[in-house]
Amino acid sequence: MITKSADKTPKIEVEVTHIQQVSDIIKRFTFTPVDGAPLPVFGGGAHIVVEMSDGDIIRRNPYSLVSKPGTTDNYQISVRRDDVGRGGSLYMHNTLKVGDHLLVSHPVNLFHIDRRARKHLLIAGGIGITPFLAMMAELEDEVANFELHLSARTDGAFLDELRGLYGSKGSFYRDDHNEVIPLNDLLTGQPLGTHLYVCGPNGMLEWVLRTAEDAGWPSQNVHYERFLAPATGLPYEVNLATSGITVRVGGHQSMLEAIEAAGVDAPYLCRGGACGQCETRVVSYDGELLHNDHFLTEEEHASGTKIMPCVSRFQGRELVLER
Amino acid sequence: MLVEGIKSRPIYHPLEPKPGSRHILVADAEGAEAILELATKTPDGFWDKARILYIPRSAVGKGYEERLQALTPFPLYVGPTIAAAIPRLTKELSDAQMGTQIYLAGTEGLVGQAMIVALEAGVDQGSIQRDHRGSEARRVQCVHCKGITEEVTTQPVKCTHCGLMLLVRDHYSRRIGAFQGVCIDAEQPGTAPEPEEAFL
Amino acid sequence: MTTLDFFHDETFRDDFTYWNSPEAIRRFPFPFNEDKYMYSVNLEPHVAFKPGSVFEKSFDVDEHYVSEMRDRALVLQEDPLRCQSLPHMNMAGWDLLELIMTKKAAEYPQWFELHQDGDRWRWVNRPLDIDHTFTFLDNTTLPYGPMEYIMRQTQGDYAILDQRDNNLWMDAGMITTQADWSLDFDLGMNFMEWHGPVPLAHEMGIFDRALKFLLNVRQGQPARRLNWTMTVNPRLDTSPERYAKWGTDRMDVNADNVGQLMHLRVELQSFWRLPRSNALVFPIRCYLISLQDLATIPKWGRRFHRVIRDLPDELADYKGLTITRPYVIEYMSQFDDGAPTSPGIFADDE
Numbered sequence: 001m002i003t004k005s006a007d008k009t010p011k012i013e014v015e016v017t018h019i020q021q022v023s024d025i026i027k028r029f030t031f032t033p034v035d036g037a038p039l040p041v042f043g044g045g046a047h048i049v050v051e052m053s054d055g056d057i058i059r060r061n062p063y064s065l066v067s068k069p070g071t072t073d074n075y076q077i078s079v080r081r082d083d084v085g086r087g088g089s090l091y092m093h094n095t096l097k098v099g100d101h102l103l104v105s106h107p108v109n110l111f112h113i114d115r116r117a118r119k120h121l122l123i124a125g126g127i128g129i130t131p132f133l134a135m136m137a138e139l140e141d142e143v144a145n146f147e148l149h150l151s152a153r154t155d156g157a158f159l160d161e162l163r164g165l166y167g168s169k170g171s172f173y174r175d176d177h178n179e180v181i182p183l184n185d186l187l188t189g190q191p192l193g194t195h196l197y198v199c200g201p202n203g204m205l206e207w208v209l210r211t212a213e214d215a216g217w218p219s220q221n222v223h224y225e226r227f228l229a230p231a232t233g234l235p236y237e238v239n240l241a242t243s244g245i246t247v248r249v250g251g252h253q254s255m256l257e258a259i260e261a262a263g264v265d266a267p268y269l270c271r272g273g274a275c276g277q278c279e280t281r282v283v284s285y286d287g288e289l290l291h292n293d294h295f296l297t298e299e300e301h302a303s304g305t306k307i308m309p310c311v312s313r314f315q316g317r318e319l320v321l322e323r
Numbered sequence: 324m325l326v327e328g329i330k331s332r333p334i335y336h337p338l339e340p341k342p343g344s345r346h347i348l349v350a351d352a353e354g355a356e357a358i359l360e361l362a363t364k365t366p367d368g369f370w371d372k373a374r375i376l377y378i379p380r381s382a383v384g385k386g387y388e389e390r391l392q393a394l395t396p397f398p399l400y401v402g403p404t405i406a407a408a409i410p411r412l413t414k415e416l417s418d419a420q421m422g423t424q425i426y427l428a429g430t431e432g433l434v435g436q437a438m439i440v441a442l443e444a445g446v447d448q449g450s451i452q453r454d455h456r457g458s459e460a461r462r463v464q465c466v467h468c469k470g471i472t473e474e475v476t477t478q479p480v481k482c483t484h485c486g487l488m489l490l491v492r493d494h495y496s497r498r499i500g501a502f503q504g505v506c507i508d509a510e511q512p513g514t515a516p517e518p519e520e521a522f523l
Numbered sequence: 524m525t526t527l528d529f530f531h532d533e534t535f536r537d538d539f540t541y542w543n544s545p546e547a548i549r550r551f552p553f554p555f556n557e558d559k560y561m562y563s564v565n566l567e568p569h570v571a572f573k574p575g576s577v578f579e580k581s582f583d584v585d586e587h588y589v590s591e592m593r594d595r596a597l598v599l600q601e602d603p604l605r606c607q608s609l610p611h612m613n614m615a616g617w618d619l620l621e622l623i624m625t626k627k628a629a630e631y632p633q634w635f636e637l638h639q640d641g642d643r644w645r646w647v648n649r650p651l652d653i654d655h656t657f658t659f660l661d662n663t664t665l666p667y668g669p670m671e672y673i674m675r676q677t678q679g680d681y682a683i684l685d686q687r688d689n690n691l692w693m694d695a696g697m698i699t700t701q702a703d704w705s706l707d708f709d710l711g712m713n714f715m716e717w718h719g720p721v722p723l724a725h726e727m728g729i730f731d732r733a734l735k736f737l738l739n740v741r742q743g744q745p746a747r748r749l750n751w752t753m754t755v756n757p758r759l760d761t762s763p764e765r766y767a768k769w770g771t772d773r774m775d776v777n778a779d780n781v782g783q784l785m786h787l788r789v790e791l792q793s794f795w796r797l798p799r800s801n802a803l804v805f806p807i808r809c810y811l812i813s814l815q816d817l818a819t820i821p822k823w824g825r826r827f828h829r830v831i832r833d834l835p836d837e838l839a840d841y842k843g844l845t846i847t848r849p850y851v852i853e854y855m856s857q858f859d860d861g862a863p864t865s866p867g868i869f870a871d872d873e
Contacts, residue, residue, distance in 0.1 A: 010743055040743055041621070041798040069799060106743040112801040114687060115611035118445050138799075141660075142614075188344055190421040193445025216343030216422035218449025220688050269739065277739055466705050466763045469604075487767055494720050498711040505763055509770025510846065 009268075011051065011103040012039065017074065019098055023156040025081045026127065027093055028066065030074050031104060038072035042107035044135030045225070048075060049105040049271060054091045057253065058261060061088040062271050064130040064225075065107060068137045075104065080127040085229055086252045108269050111199070111225040113138060118193035120146040123181065123208055125200025126153060129162075131225055132199065136166060149173070149181050151204070183208065187215045198224040226274055230254035230311045231292050239320045240264060241283050255309035264323060266309070273311035280321050282307050287316010332493050333431075335455040340365045343450075344372065344422035347415055349437045351378040351405065353457035354429025355387035361426065362394050370395040374415055378402045378433065381458070405433050409440055416444035428454040432462045432473060435500030442497070459522040463491050464501040471501055478521035479507045488515035491522075530589040530650055536597075541757035543816055547586055551812050552577045552789050553820070553868045554749040558829040560838075562729050566736055569745035569793045573869070577791055578747070581626040582677060583808060584634065589650050591678050591700075591759065598699040598760050599675075604707045605762070606671045608683070608695035615683045615695060616670030617660055618797035619804050623673050648676055670695055679791075679808030682706075684714075684737075686801055691737060693717050694802075700759040700809045703752075703766070703843070721841070740794050740803060747793040749868075753843045753851075754788045757811045773846045781850040782815035787827070814854060820870045824858030831855060 018030035033039050042065050052059040063077035082089045096102075111131050113120065120139055122132050129150055139146045148166060151173040152159060162170050173179035187196075196217065198208045205226055212222050232252050239246050240259065249258040256278055259266050269277040273293030282289065282305050291301045293308035300306050307314075307321070338361040340346075346369065350358050355377060362370070373395045379387060392399040402408035416423075425441050427434045434453050441451055460474045463482075470484030479488045482504060489504030496503070508515040533540045543551070572578040577585075598605055608616055624646055628637035636647035645656045653676065657664035665672045674681055674697035683695040690713045698706035709717040714734050721730075740746055754761055755772040776784050791808040818824040831844070832852050839848055865871055 009741075042742075043799040043801055046798075106741060107798065108741060109798075109801045115614060115800070188420070188422060191445070192416065192419050192421060192423060194421050214342055216341060216424055216450070218447045220447040220449040221421070269741070275739075464708065466708060467765075467767050469707070492720065494708070496708050496710075496712065499708065503705070503708050503763075506767040506770065509767045510773050512771065 009105055011105060014075065014102055014104055016096055016098050016100045016102065019096070022078060022158055026078055026158065027081070028076055028078045029092065029096070030067075030076050031102065032074045034101060039075060040106050041072060042069055042075075042134075043109055043112055044069050044138035045111035045113065045131045046107040046109035046134070047111075047131070047270075048077070048107055049268075050077065050092075051103040051105075052088065052091050052096075054087065054095070057257070059086075059088045059091065059257070060260075060268075060271060062108075064111075064134070066130050066133040069134050069141075078127070078130050078133075082229070086232055088229075110270055110275055111197070111223060113144075114195045114221075114223065116193070117195035117221075118145065119191055119195070120144060121186065121190060121194055121196045122146060122148045123183075123186075123196065123198045123200070124148065124150045125204040126151070128198075128200030128204075128225075129158065130199075132197070135197070136169075140166075147171070149186065151175065151179070151181055151200075183211050184215070187212055187217065194221065196222045198222070199226075202226070226272070226294060229272075230257075231290070231313055233290065233313045234315060236314050236316075236319070238314065239318065240323045241320050242323055249313070254311065255307075255313065259309060259323060266323060268310060271310045273308055276308070278308055278310050280307055280309055280323050281305060283320040283322050285314065285316065285319045287314060287319065289314055289319075333434075333453065333455075333495055333497070335434075335453050337361075338426045338428060338452050338454050340369055341424045341450075341452075342422075343424035345419060346370075346373040346424050346426065347376070347412070347419070348373060348426040348428075349376045349408070349412060349433070350391075350427070351429035351433040351457075352380045352382040354427075354433065354454070355382065355391055357428035357454040357456050358394070358426070359387075359390060373397070374400075376400045376402065376408055376412055376415070378405055378408050378429075380404075380430075405436055409436065412437060412440050413444065416441060416446065419444070419446075423450065425451040426454075427451065429456050430458050430460065431455055432460065432500075435462060435495075435497070438497060439500050448497075461491060461522050462501040463489060463504040464496070464499050465489055465504045467506060471499075472504070475502075475504075476520055476522045477518035479515055479518055480504065481518070527650055529586055531586050533587070533590045535590070535594045535757055535759040539756050539758070541587070541590075541811065543812060544586060548812065548816050548819060549870060550576050550585075551817070551820075552749055552791055552810055553817075553823050553826075553870075554751040554789050555826055555830050556866065556868045558826050558864060559833055560830045565748045566733070566746045566794075567748070569747035569795075576869075577808075577810065580630045581745075582623055582630075582679075582806065583791070584627070584631055584650075584678065588678055592651060592675065594759050595675060595697075595699045598762075602762075602764060605699045605764075606674065606697045607706060607710050608668055608670050609711065612670070612683055612685065612695035612800070612802070613662065613668065615685070615797055615800035615802035615804070616668055616673075618799050618802065619681070619683065620669045620673040621659070622795065622797065622804070623677055651676055670697060677806075679806045682805045682807070683797075684803045684805060686738065686803055689738065690714055691734065691803060699762075701762055701807075703761055703763055705763045707764075737794055737803060740796050742796040742798055745793055745795045747791065750790040750792055751842070752788050752790075753847070754786050754811065755784050755843075755847070757786055757813070759809065759811075773843075776847045776850055778850055778853060781847070781854045782818070783813055785814050785847060785851055785854075786811045787814070787817055814851065818855070818858045821858070822864050822871050824855065825860070825862060826864045828852065828855035828859040 013034040014031035017032040020028040022028050047062045047064045049060050049062050066078050067076035079092045081093045148170040154176045235251050237248050243264045247258045247262040249255050267277050269275040276295040290313040292311040427437045460476050463472045463475045465482040468485035472483045479490050487506045490507040492503045494503040577583045624637045627635040634649050638645040642659045644659050647654050680698045680700050684691040685694040692713050696706045789810045793806050795804045
């Protein structure tokens with residue numbers, strides 16, 4: 001049963017046709033279009049937003065497509081189970097079954113290959129490998145020069161598969177063996193025109209970006225994907241001035257989800273505080289805006305005039321948004 | 324074609340030291356001043372990783388060569404013309420690695436041509452700083468015959484290749500390293516105004 | 524219309540035998556939705572709209588198709604630099620070829636067919652008498668690069684914009700019907716740089732807003748807008764490269780021939796996200812109509828007179844009206860009885 005919502009972006013109805021346990025905490029899901037028409041083509045690094053009807057909550061989570069770019073008869077995503085998160089990954093792991101139907105968005109690519117590169121250096125941490133799976137398939141097809149450095153908690157099915165696929169192009173570092181990516185050496189020995197791509201936990205991302213900057217890499221050659229899970233917190237209310245309604249944001253709900261649940265159409269792309277699409281003007285507030293995004297500048301955060309409702313929250317007496 | 328006050332001119336800034344594994348500095352004529360000013364701001368060890376290419380041109384005999392050589396332990400390259408210096412720069416870049424910073428200073432002709440070489444070598448614009456010093460003379464590409472007229476100081480200017488009178492627009496191509504020249508009297512041939520000094 | 528007789532045999536140069544049928548006049552994309560004109564970011568979703576109009580299909584094919592392709596081939600023969608693609612844009616070229624072939628085959632099955640068997644594709648283009656089998660993503664199986672191949676079979680100029688560093692870069696294009704800008708010169712420029720020569724709009728913040736919109740155009744949700752300029756004669760190739768050759772056309776205009784010689788030139792611009800390359804493709808489809816044909820639609824005659832009469836001088840220069848505006852105003856005034864005009868761009872009584 002597919003629940004209708006206010007979201008106006010075109011959606012594709014898919015059926016879960018396969019679920020594979022990749023490691024103790026990662027599952028790979030295969031979605032097939034219900035109407036049998038070819039799915040939109042996607043490129044490496046693209047994600048889809050998966051819409052889940054979890055009880056009376058509609059969750060929309062972005063997941064990188066991990067299947068081979070060019071595939072149009074199915075989409076595959078990999079989901080890591082997060083036992084302390086807001087529940088999206090738990091729904092995917094514990095509730096979703098083969099044969100269930102879901103709505104997914106058209107692919108959106110905020111982390112695509114820069115084809116000017118003479119060499120592609122991919123650095124991933126843990127589940128941050130997902131966008132690279134499709135990217136590497138694409139780079140391999142294009143006979144591009146690339147190299148993967150992946151650090152993971154432990155060994156597992158994922159690593160075996162990657163070793164098989166990419167052999168000497170991949171280097172793997174296991175946390176449980178105290179192996180660390182030799183970042184300084186990697187970043188100082190690359191030919192001109194190398195592009196760096198990073199995806200992984202926040203601490204790792206910051207480390208790589210800072211090291212690259214210190215080594216003199218221009219920001220144009222450094223690409224990263226940082227999807228934040230929306231923060232959780234105390235419930236609060238938001239007044240939507242244009243729509244003339246008040247919505248309540250639950251502790252495990254994002255402001256964007258609450259706005260959508262109230263039937264108000266709000267734009268979005270990444271749902272992770274990175275792309276800027278859901279930027280909303282703050283009309284007035286009495287309290288504290290809890291900014292969690294990476295899109296607005298520090299000055300914009302301090303100004304109290306804009307907020308990214310996909311990841312940011314509010315604490316205080318009253319918040320009025322232009323929406 | 325008649326519009327003036329166009330705003331796509333390259334933006335120049337004083338050179339600032341950036342972190343990097345190698346610093347390649349290219350200057351002509353008064354561009355040497357920009358490098359000497361940079362030297363007042365550089366951290367320890369900067370010049371041990373620096374290579375300077377200098378083309379004195381109109382500043383020959385002003386003693387810049389000695390002052391530039393004093394900055395770095397590596398031999399200063401002194402070239403007779405921009406054209407002669409280009410292969411040298413290409414070679415410097417051929418074995419350079421990520422982390423190389425490029426500093427260009429001097430006439431727009433030098434800055435533009437060195438920029439092309441650096442971009443072709445795979446350097447991103449983000450690693451290239453440009454400071455304009457000295458003559459305002461422009462390199463102009465005739466949009467009709469595609470010939471480049473060097474050292475243009477007048478407006479309009481006669482294309483040295485096809486002979487059309489060209490309006491020099493403030494529209495600059497990084498890829499070509501030149502401003503755009505468009506026939507000024509195409510609608511009424513023979514009505515071009517007399518050239519006046521405009522870019523000195 | 525299914526027969527190939529639909530397509531005109533006409534020229535856009537020398538003897539200018541170009542002509543619009545009454546049907547083509549009625550479906551002309553008149554760009555003014557009110558009696559005055561100023562820049563705006565007039566973007567809307569590019570969805571099928573109004574059967575028979577130029578907004579109905581993804582990539583409109585009209586009675587001028589075959590002759591326009593012949594004119595394009597002539598331009599390229601003289602100046603191959605009108606079609607350029609920086610090396611990193613090859614994938615975007617394939618993306619574009621795929622987009623156009625699948626849309627045309629689906630929307631004009633009487634003229635185009637696409638048969639896909641894995642990577643082996645057979646493409647049939649009846650109006651241009653092409654039946655070609657090639658391997659998708661293999662450049663060696665096409666007579667030109669993928670962008671040039673499909674662009675020699677598609678009306679309109681196309682710029683392919685690479686998206687990076689929060690900007691759009693004009694890194695590939697096929698530009699043979701341009702309104703006075705040079706692909707060869709602008710290739711590699713970013714959005715603000717190639718719009719450098721446009722007056723007023725920078726100060727109005729038009730480009731900042733447009734860029735923000737375009738960076739967020741999503742796959743499967745194309746957008747469109749109309750733009751316009753004026754040209755003497757139904758000349759497609761008004762390139763700066765050949766300006767010294769066509770510039771004198773403006774001196775031919777006088778009070779007697781202005782209705783025949785002056786043409787309103789409207790660009791139907793659309794914007795599409797390409798899937799593999801993530802580039803944005805920007806078709807600039809050009810429609811030409813003489814003032815005398817335009818005036819056969821009473822609403823357009825009235826409105827066009829008012830728009831040109833009240834146009835700011837700076838814009839009149841930019842729209843190619845510097846010398847000819849007095850003639851245009853005088854000519855169009857005979858079609859303006861002062862009656863009010865209805866809202867919207869379409870002709871009345873439909």
